[in-house]
Amino acid sequence: MLIGKVLGSTEIEVDGAVADLGGPLPRRLVTALLAAEGRPVAEPTLAEAIWGDEAPANPTSSLQAYVSRLRRTLGRPALARAGEGYRLAVDDTDAARFAADVRRGRELLAGERPGEALRLFDTALARWRGDAYADLPHTYARPALEELRAVAEEERLAARLAAGDAPGVTGDLEAAVAAEPYRERRWELLILALYRGGRQADSLAALRRVRKRLADDLGIDPGPALQELEGRLLAQDPGLLLPSRPVPAVRPLSHFFGRTAELSALTALLGSARLVTLVGPGGAGKTRLAIEYAAVLDPWFVRLADVTEPALVPAAVAAAVGVRGATTDAIATALGDRPGLLLLDNCEHVVAAVAELALEVLARCPHLRVLATSREPLAVDGERLLPVAPLPAADAIALLTDRITGVRPGWRPGPEESATLAGLAAALDGIPLALELAAARARVLGLAELLEMLRDRFPALGPVPRGALAPHETLEAAVAWSVDLLGAHDRAMLLRLWPFEGGFPLSAVDDDLDALSALVTRSVVVADTTVTPARYRLLEIVRAYCRQHDPDPTGSRERHAAWVRRLVEQHAPLLRGDRSARSIRVLNRELPNLRAGIRHDLDRRPVAALRTAGLLEWFWFRGGLVAEGLPLLRAALAAAPDAPPTDRARAHLSLSLLRYMAGDLGATTDMYAGLDLLRDRPDHEGEILAAQGAYYESLYWSFRGQFDRAVEPARRSMRTATRIGEEWILPASTMSLGAALAGSGELEEGRRELARAGAEADARSQSWTAAMCGLLLARALLIEPVRPAEALTAVRRALDLFAEEDDIGNVLASLHTGAYAMALTGRTERAARLLVAARRAAGRRGIDLDVADPIRTAGLSAVIPAPVLAAAAGIGDDESALPELLEPKNGNN
Template sequence: MGLHGAVLTFAVLGPLEVRAGDQPVDVGGRLPRRLLAILIAAEGRRVSEDSLVEGLWGDRRPRNPAGALQVYVSRLRRVLPGTALQRSAGSYRLLAADTDVARFRGHLVRARALVAGDRRAEAHEAFDAALRLWRGTPYEDLADDESTTAIRAALVEQRDSAQEEGAAALLATGDHAGAVAVLELLVHAAPYRERRWQLLALALYRSGRQADALNAVRRVRTLLAEELGVDPGPELRQLEGRILAQDPALAPGVRPLSSFIGRDADLALLDRLVATHRLVTVVGPAGAGKTRLAVEWARRDGVVRLADVADPALLVSAVAAAVGVTGFAGDPYEALVERLRLHGDPLVLDNCEHLAGEVARLVVDLLDRIPVLRVVATSRSPLGVDGEHILPLGPLAADDAVTLLTDRIRAGRPGWFGHDADRRDLRRLADALDHLPLALELAAARVRTFGVRGLIEQLDDRFTVLGRIPHGTMTPHATLQEAVAWSFDLLSGDERDLAVRLWPYEGGFPVEAAASAAAGLGALVSLVDQSVVTAEPGGGTARYRMLETIRAYCRSVDRDPAATRAGHAVWVRELVARAAGDLQGVRSATTMAALRQELPNLRAGLAHDLTHAPVEALRTAARLMWFWIRSGLLAEGNRVLTAALAAAPDAPLGDVVRARTASAGLLYFTGDVTRARRMLSEAILAVGAEPGHRSLLAEVRYYQALVQLPGGDPAIALTAAAEAHAIATETQTTWLIPATEMAWGAALVMAGRIADGRHRLRAAVRLAEASGRVWTAALSEFMLAQTLVDAGDGEALPLLRSSLRRFLDEGDLSNQLAVLHNGALALDAAGDAAGAALLRDVVHSHQARSAIRPAGTFLRSIMPHGWYEGAPPAQPPTLDDAVAVLAAPARAV
C-alpha cells in the first residue's frame, strides 16, 4: 500500500512511473529511479548488493558504495511506504510489485487462451489491452545497463509478437478492412517481420483485393532482396501461390455458434477483472454455471476441481497435481510455486466453498510469492481475502434462459422448433426454474417425456422429475437436489433454521421478515454471502429473495411445513394491519408501493387463511380495499372478498360489515353501482342495530354517500354525508373528517346546490392538505374540477392536473383514468380534439384490460356517445403520453 492506503503500481514499459492510486509518486532523481527499476526487473528475485552497486555506478563507484546504496534504499522506503522491500544475506528484493509488465503478460496469457478457445473478438480486445500499457522503450531508465539488455529485448519481442497476434485475431473476427489498416502500420514500423506481410496479404485478399494482396508480397520480396539480399520465407511464398490460385481455403470460414449461451457479458467482465485484479472470485448459487464460466474462460486443463477434495490437508497436493506438478521429491508447496512462477498461467480454482478458509490461506501465500500470478476462484461464498474482487453470477436473463432451453430441447429432438404456445410455455418453465442453467439443462432432457406444459405441471416435485445429472457435465453432483444440499450442509444451525423459515415467501421479502427471527440479521447476512438468499438492491433498501429451487429444497427438509406456512400468513396479516391506517394518511404513497411489492406474499397469505383461518382472511381482504381499488385490481379483490365472506359466515359483525363495505367499493369502481348501493344499505341496517359501532357506522355512511354519485338519490347522499361528518367530528376520526367534508360537498353539487358544494369541496382540499391526506385532497380536487368542466371554467384543467399529479404519486390507477376521462371532456370542450382523442384512447385501452369503468364514477354521469365502444386502438398511446398532453400549459381552457 502507498500513501493514504492507496495501492502502489509501477510502470516500466516506458519511463519509470509510480502511482499511489491515481496520484503520481515522485521517487526522486536518476539513481533512486534506477535502483527501483533494477529491483522491479528482477521480478521478486533477490539482487545482490554488488549487482545493485554495479547497476547504479558501474566503474564510477562512490567511496562507500554499500553505505550509499543503503541511503537510496532508505529513501525508496520513505517515498514508497508499505512496499515489501526486503534485505537479507547481502541482497535486496521487491516482493509482489504490481507492475505493468505483469499486467502485460497476464493479458497475453488470457488472449492466447481465448485464441485457443476460438473466441477471437475477445482475444483481440485482450491483445489490445496488453499493448495499451506500452508508453515507450521498456526500462528506459536502464537503457545503458547491460545486465538488463536481454530483459528489455525479450519484452520488445513479446510486444511485437502481441501486435501480430492481435492483428491475426482481428482478421479472424471478419473485420478484414480494419485488419488491413492495422497491418499497414505494422509493416511500416517493422518491415523485416515477414509474419506482418503475410497477415497483410491475407487481409487484403479477404477484403476482395487480390491484386493488392499480390502486390504486398512483391513489395516485401523487393525489400528483402535489395536491403538484405534474401528471399521471403516459405510460408510467404506459399501464400502467394495460394492467392494466385484463389485457394478456397483462404476464404474466411464461418464458425459455428457456441452452445455456451447467455454468458458473453460475464466472460467479458471476467476478462476485464482479471486484467486489473490479482484475485477474482466468481460467486453464485448452486446451478448458476460458475464452473462452466471458469472453464470457458480458461479453455485449458488448468482448472483445479476441488469438489472432490474433502480433506483440507490434501489441498496443496491436489492443486499441484492438477497444474501438472509430478514426481516431486520435496515440499509439494514449493514445487507448486515453482511451476506457477515458470508458466505464468492464471490459476483457476473451482468449487472452493467447502475449503474456503484453507483456499484463502493458500491463495494469499501464492500471490505473495509469485508477483505475476492471477487467481480465479469459483465458490458459493467469497474467500474473504484482502484485495479479492467478487464477480456475482446470478441466473440467466429471461431471453437467454429460453434460448438455452430451446437449444437443449433440439439436441434431443432434432427439428423441434415449437409454436407460439410452446414459446410462451418455455418462458413459464424458465421462470419456474429461476433461469438457472443446470435446472434448465435437466428440464430440457425431460421435455421429451412430459412435454413443456406437462413438465411445468410436475415441478412441485422438481427434484424427482428433473432426475439425475447426465455424465460429462461439469457439476460434481449427481442430482440438482444434491447440488443444493451441498450449500445447505455448509450452513450453521441458526442459518439453516432461518432458511427454512423463509421458504413460504413469494416474490421476495424485506429485511424485517428475517430480522424477527432468533438468529436475526447476522444469519441473513451469512445466507446472502453463501448464495442461499439473493440480495436485490433498489431504491436505497435491499430486498431479498430465494430462488425457487432453493425454496423447494428448504420446503422438502422442513419438519413442519404447515407451521412455517402459518407463520408466513401471520406476517402478512400484521403487514396489512399496519398498512391499512397508512393508506389514508401521509404515508399512503410509500405504503401503496410497499404493498404492490409484497403482492405475491399477500396472495399467498390470503390463500392460506381462506382455508385455515377464514376470519383472518376476511379482515385482511377488507383492510386491502383501497389497495385493490388504487392498484386497479378490482376483479381480484372482489374474488377474494366474495370467497372470504362465504368462508366465514359466523365472523364478528364488524368484520362482516367492513368486508361488505369493501366489496361495495370495488363494485362501484367496476360500474356495478346498483349492487354497491344495495350492499351498503344492508351493511348500514346491520351496524346501525348494534351499539358500540359509531366509528364503523360513520365509515359505512361515508361510502354510502359516495356510491350515490352519479345518478343516485341526492337526499340519501346528503343525509349519509352529513351524518358521517358529524360522527367523524365527534369521534375525531382524523382521516374521515376531510373525507366526509368532500362527500358532503359532492352531495350538495348532486342536489343542485353547486356553489355550496364547491365551497365544501375547497374546504375538503384544505383540511386534507393540513392533515397530510394527499389522496383525499386529490379526490376533492378532482370532484371540484368535475363541477367546472361543463361550465367552461378556466380552473377545471389546473385542478385536473393537480389531482392527476397527486394520484400519480399515490399510485392510484383507477382515479388516474377517471381524471383522464374528465380531462378528455375538458379538452374537447376547449376545442383540442386531438388531445381529447389521445386521452380517450389511453382510458379505453386500460378499460379493456381491467374492470375499471372511470366514466361512471363520482359526479360524471354524462358520457358522449361512442367514446368507449368497440375495440381499443391496436397501438394505444401510453399513460405517460396522456399525462404530458393534460399537463401542457398551451391546452388550458
C-alpha cells in the first residue's frame, strides 16, 4: 500500500515504511505528481517544479533518471508514463484523510456528538507536520488546504465548547481571534463561550470589539451569524446554553443476544448493593447491557463519552437529572430522598471525578442506586464489579447471523459459511461491536473474504450505524480510546505485546506486575487467574491495533523471539529431571509462542533458531509433536549450515527421533549425521550429547529388532557418561542396555538390567526414564516365555508416570503395548478397541505406533484376529477415555 504525505515535507509510505526518495530534487518530482492527485503531469511542468529557472541542459534525461530510480522504490505500476508526462497513483494521501476527518468531524458536531468530533479534529490536525506541499515553490501551495486547516482549528474549538468546556476554551479562543481577527467564526465562538461561562458582560464587550475592528479596518458591519448572535444575547435567549441530553426513551431497534447470566447477576447485585460497575473491554456491550437492564426503570442516563474534562462531570449529570446548578451539591439536594437509578455511561476517562460524585450523592441520597459502565473500576468503597466479557461462541455466531440477515434478505448460511461464521466470531473475539461492524461489511464482501481481511491487518469494518449505543464511530476508535487513556509506560508495554501468540505469563513483561495490573484493570489485557501461573492475553482486536500502531514492530518481534530463546534455555535442561513435568506443561502452554519465535529467528537469526529447535528435542518427542517439530528442525538445519557442531548434532539427533516416530526408516541418516559431528567432542555439552546419542542409537536398533547392534552403543553410552562425570545419564544408558540384552536372547539379564535402571531412575527422581524402563520391561515380559499379567502391571505404572509427565507420545505407546498384553490375557475384543483407538490418536499426531512401539516378538501381531480388529474399527472411542480401556475389569488382571 502506498500512502502519500504532503502536509509537511513530502513522504511516501510503502506498506507502512517510509521510502527513501533520494534527495530534494526527486522529492520535488514526487510532490508535483502528488499535487496533481493522480492526473498526468507533462514533462515541462515537472521540470519547472523541480528546477524552476535553473533547469539542466537536458531536463528530460535527468527527469527520466529520477523516474527510473523512483520506480525501483515505489514500483513501476505506481509511477507510470502518461501521454507526454507521468502520473503517480497512490492508495491514499494524508491530505485526503485530513479532509475526510474534518468533514466527518463537522457532521458529528452537527449531530450533537461533540466528544467524538473533538477526537476526529485532533486526529486531523495531528496529520500536519509543516506547510502543505512544503517541498515545492509557494505557487504550488494549496490555499484550499490551508483554509480547511483553519476551519478545522475553529471547529475543534467549537467541539470543546459544545462538550461543555466553556471556561477552558475561552483562553484558546482569545488567542485564535488575536491571530486572525477577521475570521468572524472565531469571534462567534468566543462570545458564546464567555456567555456560557457566566460572563455576560465580557461576552457583550467582545461583541463590541469585533464590531469596532471590522468597521475601523474594513469599513463593514458584522456578518449575519454575528448579528443574529447579538440579538439573542441581548434577549438572553435560553437556547444559547447547552441543552440537556434526554434519557433514551426506547431500547435500540436491534435484537439483543445472550447475557442472560449477566442480567440475572445485575439484578441480584443492585438488589443488595447501591453502586455496581459494569467493567470490560471496549465494544464488549457494557452500555447495551445496562440499557437492557434499566429499560423498564426509567433511569437518569448520563452519557459521559462526550465529556472532555473531569470538571464537567457534575454539569453532565445535572443536565440529565434536570438540575439547574452544575454542582454535585445541587444534584444531591435536588434528588434528596427520591428513589431512582442513575446510569453513568463510559466513565473510564473521568474515573476520579465520577467516583467523587458517586460517593457524595450516594451518601446524601439514601434511595438512589448508581449503575456505571467503565473499562476500569471506580475503586470506591462499596462498589461491586460485574465483568462484561466477550460473547460466548454460540451467542457471537447468533448475533452475526442475525445482523447479516439484516443486510442480506433471505440469506441462510450453508455448511461452509457456518464454519466461516465460527471463524469470524473467533477472529473478533466475540466482541459485539466488532461483530456488528463485520456483519455490516457482509453486504459488500463474502464471508471468506472478510475473514481473510481480518487475518493480516486491523479490521477496517466501517462506521457504527445511526442509532447505535456505541460512543465511538469505529472499532479502531473504540480501541484507541482505551489505549490513549494509558500512561506512557503502560501504553508502550501494551503496544509491544502483540507478537505473543495464545497469551503470555508475567515473565513476558519482565515481571512488571504494576504495569500489567494497570493493563488488566483498564480492560485492554485479559487475565486468566484460574491457571497457575496466571496467564494473560490481548483480545484479537486489541492485538491487531497494537500491531498496527507499534512504533517499533521489528524490535517487538525481536524481543518476543529473545523471550522464547530464554524460556527454552531455562526449561530444556529440566526435561530429564524431577521438574520435567512442570517444564513440559510450561512449554506446552507456550507452543504457539515457541513456533512464532523460531520462525522469526529462521529469517533473522537462523543459528539461534537451530539451537532453540534442537534444545526442544525432548519436548517434541515427549509431546508427540512430530508434525510440529519435523518441519522446524529441517528448516533450521537448512538455514544454519555454519552453526556450532554441537547445535547441529543435537538438531540431527532430534530429527532422527521424530522421523522414527513418524515411521520414516531413513531416520538413521540424521542419527549418524549427529553422531559424526560429535566424534571430536567439540565441548562438554557435546560430550553429554554424545553419551545421550549413543543410547538413542541403542534404542533405535532395539526398536528395529536388531538387538545385537544395540548392545555396543548402550555400553558406549555408559562409559562416556562415567568418564565425563555425568552419572545422571546412566539410568537411561542402563535401560537401553537392558532392552538390547532382553531382545538378543539374554532375557533374564535384560529384565534385571531394566528393573535396575528403573530403580535407579526412581532414586534420582527421573520419572520419565523410570516410565520408559517400565514400558521396555513390559515388552521384555512379552517375550517367550510370556508373563502378560506382569507386563500389564508394568504398563499401567509406565502409563501413570507418562501421564504425569505430559508425554502424550509414550502414553500412546504404553496403550499400544498394553493392548497386546491384554489380548494375551484373553480379553481380545477389549484389546482390539484399545489398539484401534490408540492408533487413531497417534495418527492425528503424525505418529506411527507400529514403528514407534514395535511389538513383533512371539508372534504378537497375530494375537488379535483381523475380524476382531475390523469390528473394533467401527466403534468410536473418546480419546480422553483411552486409559480406561486398559484398566482391570471385574477384578481381573
